[in-house]
Amino acid sequence: MDATTLYPIGELSRRTGLSVRTIRFYSDSGVVAPTTRSPAGYRLYDLDALLRLELLCTLRELGMNLATIQRVLDRELSVAEVAAAHADAMDVQIRVLQRRRSMLRAVAGRGSDPEEIKLMHRLTQLSGEERRRLVDDFVEGTFGAVDADPAAVAMVRAATPDLPDGPSSEQVAAWVELAELVGDEDFRARMRRTARYQAAGRRLDIENDAGEDLMEFTRQKVAEAMESDIDPLSDRAAPLIDDLVRRFAEAFARTPDTEFRNWMARQFEEAHDPRVDQYWRLVWIVNGWKVVPNLTPVYPWLIQALRKERDA
Template identity: 85%
Template sequence: MDTTTLYSIGELSLRTGLPVRTIRFYSGSGVVAPTTRNSAGYRLYDFDALLRLELLRTLRELGMDLATIQRVLDRELSVAEVAEAHADATDVQIRVLKLRRSVLRAVARSGSNPEETKLMHRLTQLSGEERRRLIDDFVEGTFGTVDADPAAVAMVRAATPDLPDAPSSEQVAAWVELAELVGDEDFRARMRRTARCQAAGRTLDLDIESEVGEELTEFTRQKVAEAMEAGIDPLSDRGALVIDDLVHRFAEVLARTPDTEFRDWMAQQFEEAHDPRVDRYWRLVWIVNGWQLVPSLIPVYPWLIQALRRDRDA
């Protein structure tokens, strides 16, 4: 191409695809100045101006502002430097858009009202540091006492929930529920007790477990965990076989009759010690972090209680 050729605004428009009015704006702003004017006073542009316009259009399509592009054209900034900065900014925009999409899908799925939607949006807009501070406050408020078990604290910290950059709608909903749960003082008190026992490898200090002994207690936990892992419904016939065996074992050790009254008594014993919010906390953590359920941490009490209540609820 002859680099000495001069182009009118109309010719530049044909070559670059930019509207004539846009080229006039860039020309008037000094971003792409005319090389000269013809005898009629019309602006003419050289090949360098054509190249500047083509680069300008490319950078604008990539989302760069005109002031930055001016600095690139004037060689105050390199294209590589600007591209790196804008790539970083684009990464942030992508994360925000993905998070916004997840919030919208969570709202659509749950049918949230306006206040719940605002809360969901506000909590998910927290930065990673702010989310960590929220959980740190929960850990300190729950275990920041002189008798706090270091193992319990370590266990909770090791499972710190961390919302990913591009969460699913399920993870968004779980994070919002988790953020509300950790602020509940009653829940913190229960969490303190449960976490201490779990960290020490013990079950909760239940009267019924103390009475039947460690061997039957561990056997019960193992059998229920296996049933849960196998997907056995506590209200099914297969669930009945598991619970009937356990009821008879408990009755034999306690010298009781394995009837409906005894089953109700067992259910009541476990219900008094079981707080479903603690189970819910761990499940929410697993969801937020995208983990698979760890069999050894699957709470057995809800399944056990439901199976024990089967006859009464039938």
């Protein structure tokens, strides 16, 4: 290829794969102007024009607009600068698409109705700053009192939920449930009550009074039920709960009736409310942490089972 050779527009088309009409458009736009014209008035292009046209094709394939390409060809911008800017822009587009894909999969998995879909979309579209503000409002509304336990506040803040840029459908669903949960005043009251126990690692009165042997037996039996995937609200859980209630009633010299079951549930709820336990599970899912920290995993199951028996 000779630097002094001039190419007619047809040859340029053959070498670049662009149509003659497209090359004329770029020529008329001044992006790749002809080097000269033949005596008959036909456009002729030199090697530099051919190389500019090939670069233009490459940049267009990468999604750059014509105005930006013109500045690159005129050396007002470097290819590196433009490539970096476009890569950043594509990162944003990819994150948006990933979030939309995750939301759609969550919608499909949950069988969401139109109102829930609107809520999910609104919540997942919040910026990082808006999501942090939502959590800060929850912490302030829950622990903003003068007598708030600093250890409890620190524990909640240390595990702040933070939806990633490219969340999975499970993380989207967990974030939506979490966002609804933290706005619930009843939940905030439960969190205030239980967080003090969890942050301080305090034992419950019922644990102290029942004795370590009974508590260890209870944890073991409930853990076995959980490992066997026994639903605490199912009939399969009833024999275990009946036995545990009888044992606790003997320890406390009480009658193993509905009133006593209700009392047991309230005692365990002081530090292990099922909704609070669900909050921590959702936080771990949203943050993508591998191990879900359940401070005492058997108690939420036990509380649900006791409440079911009470309502029966």
